Amino acid sequence: EAGVAQSPRYKIIEKRQSVAFWCNPISGHATLYWYQQILGQGPKLLIQFQNNGVVDDSQLPKDRFSAERLKGVDSTLKIQPAKLEDSAVYLCASSLASGAGFNSPLHFGNGTRLTVT
Amino acid sequence: GENVEQHPSTLSVQEGDSAVIKCTYSDSASNYFPWYKQELGKRPQLIIDIRSNVGEKKDQRIAVTLNKTAKHFSLHITETQPEDSAVYFCAAVGGYNQGGKLIFGQGTELSVKP
Numbered sequence: 001e002a003g004v005a006q007s008p009r010y011k012i013i014e015k016r017q018s019v020a021f022w023c024n025p026i027s028g029h030a031t032l033y034w035y036q037q038i039l040g041q042g043p044k045l046l047i048q049f050q051n052n053g054v055v056d057d058s059q060l061p062k063d064r065f066s067a068e069r070l071k072g073v074d075s076t077l078k079i080q081p082a083k084l085e086d087s088a089v090y091l092c093a094s095s096l097a098s099g100a101g102f103n104s105p106l107h108f109g110n111g112t113r114l115t116v117t
Numbered sequence: 118g119e120n121v122e123q124h125p126s127t128l129s130v131q132e133g134d135s136a137v138i139k140c141t142y143s144d145s146a147s148n149y150f151p152w153y154k155q156e157l158g159k160r161p162q163l164i165i166d167i168r169s170n171v172g173e174k175k176d177q178r179i180a181v182t183l184n185k186t187a188k189h190f191s192l193h194i195t196e197t198q199p200e201d202s203a204v205y206f207c208a209a210v211g212g213y214n215q216g217g218k219l220i221f222g223q224g225t226e227l228s229v230k231p
Contacts, residue, residue, distance in 0.1 A: 033219070042123075042206050042221035043161065056218050058118075091160065105151060106219060108160040 002026065004109035006092050012115045018080035021112045025073065025094030031055075033106065034067055034077050035091040043091055049075065082116045089113050119144040121209050123222030131230055136197050138225045140207035141189040149210040150183060150190050151219070156203045164205075165192070197229045 005024040013019050025032050031050050035043035046065065048055040052072040060067070064083070069075040079086055089111040096104040120143040130136050142150075151166035167174045167181045167190065174181050178197075183190040190209075194201055207222040 040224075042208075042224050045218060045220070048218060105163045105166060108153075108162070110160050 004092055004094050004107055006090075006109035006112055008112055009110065010113045010115075012117065013082055015084055015116050016081040018078065019082055019114060020079075021077045021090050021092075021114075023075045023077070023092030023109060025075070025092070026107055028096065029094035029107075030072075030097050031095045032069055032075050033093040033095075034075070035093065035108075037089045037091055037111070039088070046077070046090075079114075082114075084116050087114055087116045119147060119209055119218070119220045121207060121220050121222040123207050123225055125225060126223065127226045127228070129228045129230065130197050132197060132199060134197055136192075136194045136201070136227055136229075138192045138205055138207065138227075139189060140191070140209075140222050141187075142209040142220075143188065144209070145185075145188060147188075147209040150181070151208050151210075152179075152181060152192050153206045153208065153221075154203045155206065155224075161206060194227075197227075199229050199231050202227055202229045 007022050011019055033048050034046045036046050037043045046060045047057040047067045049069045052069050065079055067077045091111045092109045093106040095106045123140045148169040152164050153161035154164045155161040165176050165179050165181050167183050172183055178195045180193040204224045204226050206224050208219050210219050
């Protein structure tokens with residue numbers, strides 16, 4: 001099966017600029033996640049979608065980050081304006097389903113490495 | 118919410134030796150515990166997982182044990198090989214109130230010396 005697709009692979013921007021990342025999950029996967037992975041740390045969940053609804057966005061810095069999954073398939077994550085501390089790899093993942101009592105493995109994309117200068 | 122602690126942060130072993138990585142979690146309702154391997158510059162890849170109704174699971178050289186009472190789980194790699202060198206992450210999925218949110222540990226950098 002085709003994996004989780006992400007683009008771009010790399011992005012370099014200056015602080016205060018905006019940037020957008022795109023993710024196409026594995027076909028049929030209802031749940032989509034955006035994780036932020038700072039160098040040397042574990043992935044941190046930013047937002048979780050179930051189909052086109054938000055399940056959890058408690059750790060998303062909503063003053064500058066936004067995400068959408070309008071048709072329940074592809075998703076975009078935007079940062080506006082970017083700060084130096086946003087430099088990280090942004091990983092998209094998908095799974096068949098999630099929720100209490102039913103969890104399936106997450107499949108990750110290759111990520112977008114963002115450098116903010 | 119769920120919190121996952123992972124130890125050690127770095128681990129160096131000789132080829133052929135065993136490696137053990139340990140994780141603790143805080144939410145007693147957590148019910149799913151995957152382990153991911155991440156090679157440098159690559160995406161995390163699932164290597165093994167265990168559900169709360171099982172105490173141990175094995176897949177060739179890799180095994181995971183779960184102690185629900187103590188709220189900890191461990192990854193065991195036997196007969197390590199240089200290609201096992203990578204960063205390993207444990208994770209736990211929160212219980213009913215967490216909506217299936219996967220929380221990762223801080224990672225263990227495993228180095229297998231030939």
